[in-house]
Amino acid sequence: MTDINRREFLKIAGASTVIGLLGGWKAVELLAPGELEAKYLPKPEALTAKRWAMVVDVKRMDEAIAEKCIEVCHYIHNVPDIGDPKREIKWIWLERFEHAFPGQLQEHMAERLNGKPFIVLCNHCDNPPCVRVCPTKATWKRDDGIIMMDQHRCIGCRFCMAACPFGSRSFNWGDPRPFIKKRYPEYPTREKGVVEKCNFCAERLAKGLLPGCVEVSDGALVFGDLTASDSEVRKALRRHFAIKRKPYLGTNPQVYYIV
């Protein structure tokens, strides 16, 4: 062990500071946003779009098909069956016309709409109030229009639930896991204290699969790119008159209903 004097110590200290600073600067350059940043690229098999949208063909949708849609969605997303309507969690479900479209019920409606169940889900609004109010960016809009939820960032303030005019969001008032009848291993379960909702099956689109509900709907649900003029949704919207839920609020829902 050699003794170092004050002069040598200062030399070494000075040199290491310079090296440290250089290294530090290099790290800053490396981590700074720019060319080096890893870019997210969808897999070649993924389904992509500029604007995902869904069309519900109410004429073709009956209760049996709807039940299938709901069942498959809730199964592949590990949505618990709480059993208590006050605390239930649902991504897609049925409402009567006057509840799905409040204020739009007329005395003399087409008879086939009487008591007809409407399938409702997150509208993936183009101008989403839930995203506007979230204080942590735990919910956000993707470039393809899907409104996503990050359950690892959500603080459970439920501002998004107050802001959603469609009642599309559910909160985990307790631990949901004991209420998942059959666990689906390919999708994560949630913890208590966070909000969740339909994600247009973003995880399936990434694998090149259509949303689960669309797949089992026998053509009653149409899904596609709203910006592509030859897409299924555009074809359906060209052929039929479709309505949207609460269009006057300016959120611009992207789930259309052919009545």
Added chain:
Amino acid sequence: MFEKALVGDRRYWGLIIALLAMIGVGFILYLWQLKVGLKITGMSRDVSWGFYIAQFTYLVGIAASAVMVVLPYYLHDYKAFGRITILGEFLAVAAVTMCGLFILVDLGKPVRVFNIVLHPTLNSVMFWDMIVLNVYLLLNIVIGWTVLEAERNAAPPPNWVRPLIYVSIPWAPSIHIVTAFLYSGIPGRGFWLTAIMAPRFLSSAFASGPALLVLLALIIRKFTRFDPGREQIQTLAKIVTYCIIINVLFFLFEVFTVFYSQIPEHMHHFEYLFFGIEGHGKLVPWMWVSFIGMVVASVFLVIPRIRRDETTLAIGCVVVIVTTWIDKGLGLITGGFVPNPFDKITEYWPTVPEALITLGVWAVGFLMLSILYKVAVSIKEEIMT
């Protein structure tokens, strides 16, 4: 100065112990809530905010009202209020602390609360509410404490504190305006979607806060040697009177727009609150007590004889505090969520654990208030002798 809070008579310690006991009960129940989740409350998918957020909203108003004693003294040189600015500022400190705690106990994931700071989101009103409330808390602690210390040393307050005081004056209404924006900027909730929300918040705040200050001043006079002063109490009483009148008016303005326009999505909420819908009407008696109480308080407090008599004034102030509390602490939040976006009714009522956690948070606020007021009053007594 804090040492003043550590000595006191039996009554003082009795109060402290009682409050600590309430805090203890609330804390234990909160631990339970932390373990099993918010399902121990009465909140639901449809009424997703409840008692906690309602208390938060009410208390932001109490906090903002400190400006009603600070402004006349510093901007209009109304000397009489110099004696009691500290009471307003310390009340604000206790109230904002409760606000923060009510937000915290309402969160599903409280451990992640700092995500609001880690991922600042400028388009979220909640982010701005967090900023204005925290700054307001800091302003009032610093200003209150510094000015009181200067007063104790018979010296003028340091120069640096003056700009802070001037900042705190517009800052006070800002906390309640931003809090109103939490609600009034949301599409699809007809009850909240009104520009009168922020003005109503301010009027009810400037009625309820000064009313509480009147009561606190009367209590201080009764139990200590410090007299906040008759003139001071009378000026506060006038503020309470005119603000509660304005509050009733603002409410009626809203009622006119809603019922003359006949737009169902705005009317249904009022119908639920004041008449009940399809047999659901848990809040009906409360809302009528609140409205009639406010009208009665307005009429009676205008009469000089009733306002000048401190006993009837105290009764009037209690009525103002209770009725504005029902308005914001019960009606405002539930009324906004019922009927829900599907035009269906799910009612809300807090559960026992929820109420006890709420009481625990109130107890934290009153513990802080007792300690801070003990310090302030002891210093005031010391100066007098």
